[in-house]
Amino acid sequence: MTANGYPPFRRFRRFRQTEGLRKLARETVINPEDFVYPMFITSGTGVRREVPSMPGVFQVSIDQLPAEMSELRSLGITSVLLFGIPDEKDELGSSGYREDGIIQQAVRTIKGVDDEITVITDVCNCEYTSHGHCGVLHGEEILNDESLELLVKSAVSHAAAGADVVAPSDMMDGRVAVIRQGLDQAGFANTPILSYAAKYASAFYGPFRDAAESVPEFGDRRSHQMDPANRREAFREIEADIDEGADGIIVKPAMTYLDVVSGARERFDVPIAAYNVSGEYAMIKAAAQNGWIDEQRVILETMLSMKRAGANLIITYHAKEVAAWLQGQERQVGAVVG
Ligand code: PBG
Numbered sequence: 314m315t316a317n318g319y320p321p322f323r324r325f326r327r328f329r330q331t332e333g334l335r336k337l338a339r340e341t342v343i344n345p346e347d348f349v350y351p352m353f354i355t356s357g358t359g360v361r362r363e364v365p366s367m368p369g370v371f372q373v374s375i376d377q378l379p380a381e382m383s384e385l386r387s388l389g390i391t392s393v394l395l396f397g398i399p400d401e402k403d404e405l406g407s408s409g410y411r412e413d414g415i416i417q418q419a420v421r422t423i424k425g426v427d428d429e430i431t432v433i434t435d436v437c438n439c440e441y442t443s444h445g446h447c448g449v450l451h452g453e454e455i456l457n458d459e460s461l462e463l464l465v466k467s468a469v470s471h472a473a474a475g476a477d478v479v480a481p482s483d484m485m486d487g488r489v490a491v492i493r494q495g496l497d498q499a500g501f502a503n504t505p506i507l508s509y510a511a512k513y514a515s516a517f518y519g520p521f522r523d524a525a526e527s528v529p530e531f532g533d534r535r536s537h538q539m540d541p542a543n544r545r546e547a548f549r550e551i552e553a554d555i556d557e558g559a560d561g562i563i564v565k566p567a568m569t570y571l572d573v574v575s576g577a578r579e580r581f582d583v584p585i586a587a588y589n590v591s592g593e594y595a596m597i598k599a600a601a602q603n604g605w606i607d608e609q610r611v612i613l614e615t616m617l618s619m620k621r622a623g624a625n626l627i628i629t630y631h632a633k634e635v636a637a638w639l640q641g642q643e644r645q646v647g648a649v650v651g
Pocket residue numbers: 435436437438439440482483517518519520521522534589590591592
């Protein structure tokens with residue numbers, strides 16, 4: 314019995330009384346270095362085209378990249394993930410691996426202005442094929458093994474342009490093994506592979522497909538991306554990718570798959586990225602624009618949830634605004650969220 318006659322109980326509130334105490338007890342902290350900022354690169358000059366379903370996200374032309382890099386640097390963000398929107402698309406997505414392709418030019422430009430920005434490139438065919446599918450087609454079937462060579466060509470051409478990391482997002486089986494072999498043979502043994510290992514066939518990619526102009530002409534991506542109903546299968550995918558040579562893995566989407574992030578963290582010791590995808594971004598922006606939620610607090614809480622689940626890296630379109638808030642506030646976001 315305690316002094317006031319009540320049975321004994323724990324006083325969790327002791328550490329919640331002041332911000333100073335809360336800071337001492339805080340388990341998860343967000344820093345701008347945790348973020349990877351995704352960018353959509355398009356041809357032309359002077360282009361800054363806002364994606365309608367993603368307010369604050371722009372398709373930008375290559376000449377905009379130096380200014381973009383200095384903005385990111387001033388915010389403390391040091392890594393980007395690049396998606397290309399090519400002028401020409403064909404059946405085999407050949408503009409994806411041309412030396413003067415949109416991504417290859419963008420990588421060279423970024424590396425030319427700021428060598429210390431870590432440039433990660435998305436490796437997939439869907440932005441480059443006329444049919445919008447991730448591989449070679451036979452009728453309406455997406456062929457697995459026949460698509461691998463194209464992915465290798467893209468990955469090698471990105472590395473040759475100076476990419477620091479390649480991130481295959483296609484979900485063909487065996488692609489990590491084949492890309493690793495291709496990179497090694499081309500002299501890029503030191504280029505890491507960050508594989509989208511657990512990538513689900515998700516409706517949350519909707520706005521991205523507008524942004525990257527990669528809506529499939531027919532059908533969907535369920536023959537290669539994972540079934541949203543499956544969790545254990547994700548760990549087999551991740552294990553296989555690590556065995557094949559992945560240096561880090563991505564779980565995607567993030568918010569509706571935090572159980573997968575958390576389970577992956579318990580099982581695997583590689584760096585884990587959570588991809589906070591376009592639909593997740595769009596939902597928050599839409600609710601905020603309607604005045605239905607406290608935008609800043611909701612976004613910061615979302616960022617915390619991904620790190621708390623076990624992600625080291627957060628790939629997010631919110632990166633710039635969050636980094637700015639962190640600068641304006643303290644670098645511990647709990648101060649803002651709490
Ligand atoms: C494929 C790719 C996609 C995304 C990243 N890489 C789209 C898809 O699989 O259809 C989605 C990212 C997002 O929704 O933010 N190149």
